[in-house]
Amino acid sequence: xxxxxxLRPLLIGKSKKPRYFKQVKSLPLDYYGNKKSWMTSxxxxxxxxxxxxxxxxxxxxxxxxxxxxxAHNLTSTFNAIKVQFLPPNTTSVLQPLDxxxxxxxxxxxxxxxxxxxxxxxxxxxxxxxxILDAIRLCDKAWRHVKKETIVNRFTKSGFRTSTExxxxxxxxxxxxxxxxxNLNETLTSYVNVDENLEICGEWTxxxxxxxxxxxxxxxxxxxxxIQSTITNKEAKFALETLRKYIEGNEGMEDLFKPxxxxxxxxxxxxxxxxxxxxxxxxxxxxxxxxxxxxxxxxNLVEELNRIDEEIFNEKVGYKSISSDVLNKS
Numbered sequence: 001x002x003x004x005x006x007l008r009p010l011l012i013g014k015s016k017k018p019r020y021f022k023q024v025k026s027l028p029l030d031y032y033g034n035k036k037s038w039m040t041s042x043x044x045x046x047x048x049x050x051x052x053x054x055x056x057x058x059x060x061x062x063x064x065x066x067x068x069x070x071a072h073n074l075t076s077t078f079n080a081i082k083v084q085f086l087p088p089n090t091t092s093v094l095q096p097l098d099x100x101x102x103x104x105x106x107x108x109x110x111x112x113x114x115x116x117x118x119x120x121x122x123x124x125x126x127x128x129x130x131i132l133d134a135i136r137l138c139d140k141a142w143r144h145v146k147k148e149t150i151v152n153r154f155t156k157s158g159f160r161t162s163t164e165x166x167x168x169x170x171x172x173x174x175x176x177x178x179x180x181x182n183l184n185e186t187l188t189s190y191v192n193v194d195e196n197l198e199i200c201g202e203w204t205x206x207x208x209x210x211x212x213x214x215x216x217x218x219x220x221x222x223x224x225x226i227q228s229t230i231t232n233k234e235a236k237f238a239l240e241t242l243r244k245y246i247e248g249n250e251g252m253e254d255l256f257k258p259x260x261x262x263x264x265x266x267x268x269x270x271x272x273x274x275x276x277x278x279x280x281x282x283x284x285x286x287x288x289x290x291x292x293x294x295x296x297x298x299n300l301v302e303e304l305n306r307i308d309e310e311i312f313n314e315k316v317g318y319k320s321i322s323s324d325v326l327n328k329s
Contacts, residue, residue, distance in 0.1 A: 003147025009138050010047055012037050013131050020132040023229045028139035035211045039200045041073040048074075048081060055080035067091040071200040096153040103191070104149055108141035110191045111177070118177045
């Protein structure tokens with residue numbers, strides 16, 4: 001309820017083995033797949049067992065409040081988690097996620113998608129957002145949700161009482177990218193486009209059989225769309241180029257400043273890469289103010305986008321740290 005700890009998101013796609021994951025060994029969130037992209041009792045219990053294992057290893061015990069979604073059927077026992085179901089028909093009032101937290105996350109996520117679309121249009125590239133892109137954008141969007149927002153949503157739901165008024169982090173009202181698309185719809189309508197999307201339900205026998213038969217099927221994509229393996233040499237080159245870029249421009253010296261708290265490293269490293277990629281993409285589009293050679297810029301953006309987290313952590317001398325982000329089940 002303090003907003004200082006977030007669980008990893010759980011994303012459910014249609015493919016159990018996306019080919020986009022072929023060369024990917026670590027993801028910033030948990031991923032499962034079935035034909036309907038639905039939360040199921042099996043996935044729910046797998047997620048709970050993973051969380052329980054984490055709590056046991058940290059010698060912690062938690063009380064987890066869950067809504068009455070049909071998929072939230074407990075089939076396992078846990079050592080460090082006690083599950084308390086909310087009373088029927090009270091989710092919209094008592095669940096903090098439904099008090100604006102999900103909407104806040106979705107605003108950030110949809111804006112990232114719009115940025116990606118606008119960038120592709122400006123570069124006359126094909127607009128493609130695959131499952132791996134979506135995962136990266138989900139991770140980035142959840143990191144943008146501030147602890148003040150979380151605290152206030154728990155307070156609004158009645159989980160904590162406080163006379164202290166904690167203001168929400170100022171919202172990002174910049175809709176420049178959306179305005180560039182010249183659509184007849186508002187950004188709000190786009191954010192809420194999946195408002196009535198089914199996320200769970202009763203599976204028929206045919207659904208179950210079809211899902212089992214498709215278990216070994218892979219998503220069909222072209223080989224050139226599969227992320228290639230990044231070598232240590234390529235990762236080192238990308239980081240050295242980035243270092244030169246930072247050293248060659250004013251006002252950027254704090255981006256790679258050593259951290260006193262190593263537990264914060266992964267989050268800060270990711271945010272640093274996000275910032276740098278955005279800066280470099282802006283400069284690539286601004287031909288009148290090129291800071292470094294365009295070819296080198298494009299190579300750097302491509303390398304930064306593809307650097308594997310494990311290699312990145314290894315090259316800068318820190319151990320890999322698991323990040324905590326949102327789960328919406």
